[in-house]
Amino acid sequence: MKMYEIMMFTGGVYKFNELKEVVEDIGGFVLQEMVMQSETMMHLAFPVEEEPRIRAKAKELGGKLKELPLAGAEIMVVVPSLGKHHAVDPMCDVAEFLRRNGAITNMIGLARGVGKRIAQMTAREKAIIEECDAAVFVFGNFKECLTEKAARLCSGLEVPYLIVGGPPESESDLAESDLAESDLGLDLENYVGGVGRRAERMRRKSEIELLEKMVEALKEVLDEKKRELEEDPLAASPLFVKEMIEMNLPPKAGEELPIVIHLDGLRVKVGQEDEERVLEIEIGKRRLSEICEMKESLYSGHLLKVLPEAVTGSVF
Amino acid sequence: MEVKVEGGDEFANASYEKLCNLICRDIGVKGNIDRLQMFCNAAEHIFILSVKIGRVGSPVKVRDVTQREGKKLRITNEKYAPELLALLWDKYGKGEEEGEEEGVQEGVQEGVQEGVEEGVQEEEGDGERGGERVRQISRLEVGFELKEEEVAELMELVVSDPRDDLTFKILDGIDRILPEGARVRHPVSTAHGVTILASENPIKEEWRATAEKIAQEMEGVNENV
Numbered sequence: 230m231k232m233y234e235i236m237m238f239t240g241g242v243y244k245f246n247e248l249k250e251v252v253e254d255i256g257g258f259v260l261q262e263m264v265m266q267s268e269t270m271m272h273l274a275f276p277v278e279e280e281p282r283i284r285a286k287a288k289e290l291g292g293k294l295k296e297l298p299l300a301g302a303e304i305m306v307v308v309p310s311l312g313k314h315h316a317v318d319p320m321c322d323v324a325e326f327l328r329r330n331g332a333i334t335n336m337i338g339l340a341r342g343v344g345k346r347i348a349q350m351t352a353r354e355k356a357i358i359e360e361c362d363a364a365v366f367v368f369g370n371f372k373e374c375l376t377e378k379a380a381r382l383c384s385g386l387e388v389p390y391l392i393v394g395g396p397p398e399s400e401s402d403l404a405e406s407d408l409a410e411s412d413l414g415l416d417l418e419n420y421v422g423g424v425g426r427r428a429e430r431m432r433r434k435s436e437i438e439l440l441e442k443m444v445e446a447l448k449e450v451l452d453e454k455k456r457e458l459e460e461d462p463l464a465a466s467p468l469f470v471k472e473m474i475e476m477n478l479p480p481k482a483g484e485e486l487p488i489v490i491h492l493d494g495l496r497v498k499v500g501q502e503d504e505e506r507v508l509e510i511e512i513g514k515r516r517l518s519e520i521c522e523m524k525e526s527l528y529s530g531h532l533l534k535v536l537p538e539a540v541t542g543s544v545f
Numbered sequence: 546m547e548v549k550v551e552g553g554d555e556f557a558n559a560s561y562e563k564l565c566n567l568i569c570r571d572i573g574v575k576g577n578i579d580r581l582q583m584f585c586n587a588a589e590h591i592f593i594l595s596v597k598i599g600r601v602g603s604p605v606k607v608r609d610v611t612q613r614e615g616k617k618l619r620i621t622n623e624k625y626a627p628e629l630l631a632l633l634w635d636k637y638g639k640g641e642e643e644g645e646e647e648g649v650q651e652g653v654q655e656g657v658q659e660g661v662e663e664g665v666q667e668e669e670g671d672g673e674r675g676g677e678r679v680r681q682i683s684r685l686e687v688g689f690e691l692k693e694e695e696v697a698e699l700m701e702l703v704v705s706d707p708r709d710d711l712t713f714k715i716l717d718g719i720d721r722i723l724p725e726g727a728r729v730r731h732p733v734s735t736a737h738g739v740t741i742l743a744s745e746n747p748i749k750e751e752w753r754a755t756a757e758k759i760a761q762e763m764e765g766v767n768e769n770v
Contacts, residue, residue: 309725309726310725312725313721314721314724314725315725343724343725343726344590344724344725344726344727344728344745345587345590345726345745346590346745346746347726347745348726369724370553370556370557370560370561371553371554371557371585371587371724372554372557372587373587373588374587374590374724374726395556395557395560396554396556396557397556425556425560426560426564427564428563428564428567428568428571429567
């Protein structure tokens with residue numbers, strides 16, 4: 230069963246501290262907080278059963294609550310290169326839309342990802358992508374290229390992925406024989422079509438709908454991973470671990486997103502001098518080193534992978 | 546500009562047609578291209594892009610963008626002011642501006658008061674400017690000290706030629722349109738345009754022949770037009 234619900238609160242600064250207090254009282258967390266003059270935005274995580282209480286408080290303060298289907302996940306947006314053919318459109322539209330739905334996004338342009346026959350991904354690139362919870366590949370317009378690239382670049386990945394490309398996806402209601410003959414549809418796993426190469430921003434209604442469809446597809450991909458985690462629960466929720474790390478190692482001034490939450494762990498951006506201190510932090514009756522595996526990230530900070538409760542035993 | 550894309554599936558053709566239009570608009574050559582034709586064969590990774598260059602604006606001369614008022618020129622089209630001034634200063638030398646002259650005198654006086662070294666520097670600056678014959682009086686006024694025959698020659702100088710960077714712009718546009726992986730290129734140039742065959746594989750003779758044929762067809766279209 231899902232433990233925490235993550236939602237975004239937007240509203241005025243008037244009495245918003247009361248909402249923070251309510252969240253803390255019910256055992257929830259404030260994941261992100263941004264105050265812009267008289268406006269405030271917060272990402273809140275709280276136990277699912279307490280949602281009515283949070284909604285009532287938000288209503289009392291005159292603010293809005295929005296569900297964040299991708300919250301708590303770090304997503305890698307992968308493009309064949311960072312050249313003008315792929316950047317900034319549509320890769321930035323895709324990444325921006327994922328962020329609006331709660332995800333923390335990174336972008337990577339492959340060194341040799343262009344073309345059809347010559348497209349490839351290095352072992353290091355693959356390892357970097359696999360550090361995140363899921364990957365979104367943004368490809369071009371040709372069906373032939375997409376099919377070959379998907380097989381070569383995506384299928385070997387150990388994390389869930391979604392492919393965003395140009396050709397429309399095949400209609401599921403078409404009979405198989407029709408599908409084979411159909412010149413239009415592209416029958417790929419985890420694929421959303423209609424985007425492809427772009428030379429301008431995606432801002433029309435039909436284009437926004439495409440991006441919404443992409444978020445929906447990615448949510449389904451992530452839900453599968455979440456279900457797997459629920460079957461074999463972690464020793465401690467990454468949200469709780471984040472809170473404990475922040476209590477022991479307060480974030481330095483000017484540091485942005487020092488701790489990024491993953492579905493099954495965290496990315497902690499600490500210096501070498503604090504590495505040992507992080508592992509010594511107490512989570513319930515155990516130390517972090519006993520319930521987590523820590524390794525250096527290939528590009529930013531350290532990765533903490535929380536082990537399942539079945540391996541570590543209860544922390545309380 | 547007429548755009549035609551063929552060879553791919555319905556979505557790819559429509560999408561590349563839109564891309565061609567947007568990219569040509571972005572780099573500002575849409576009005577200079579008569580026709581653009583693209584042939585795509587994604588299965589063999591062959592892309593042929595053919596461009597027929599149309600009308601290009603004639604060179605802009607000094608007399609087109611200025612009006613003579615005795616020993617002065619009044620700039621009538623400010624868009625060309627930087628290029629015009631750079632051209633005239635380069636050819637006839639940069640004279641003192643009216644505001645600048647006062648500034649230099651003040652500078653010399655300050656230099657004398659503050660120390661000998663700064664004063665020396667200002668004097669050297671004055672010496673370099675001696676004998677320069679074109680100066681900017683105000684934002685849109687240019688003064689000159691030239692003989693009548695030199696003025697006639699000045700009025701015929703070319704300030705800007707749209708042909709100069711058109712080739713670079715068009716080649717840049719082609720590079721942006723063609724898929725990034727297609728790095729093996731075979732250009733076919735004709736009298737009124739350029740055709741580029743691109744692929745990620747070594748290019749076979751049959752495709753070269755196709756590119757030549759498309760280039761010739763485009764030339765034929767030109768003649769008919």
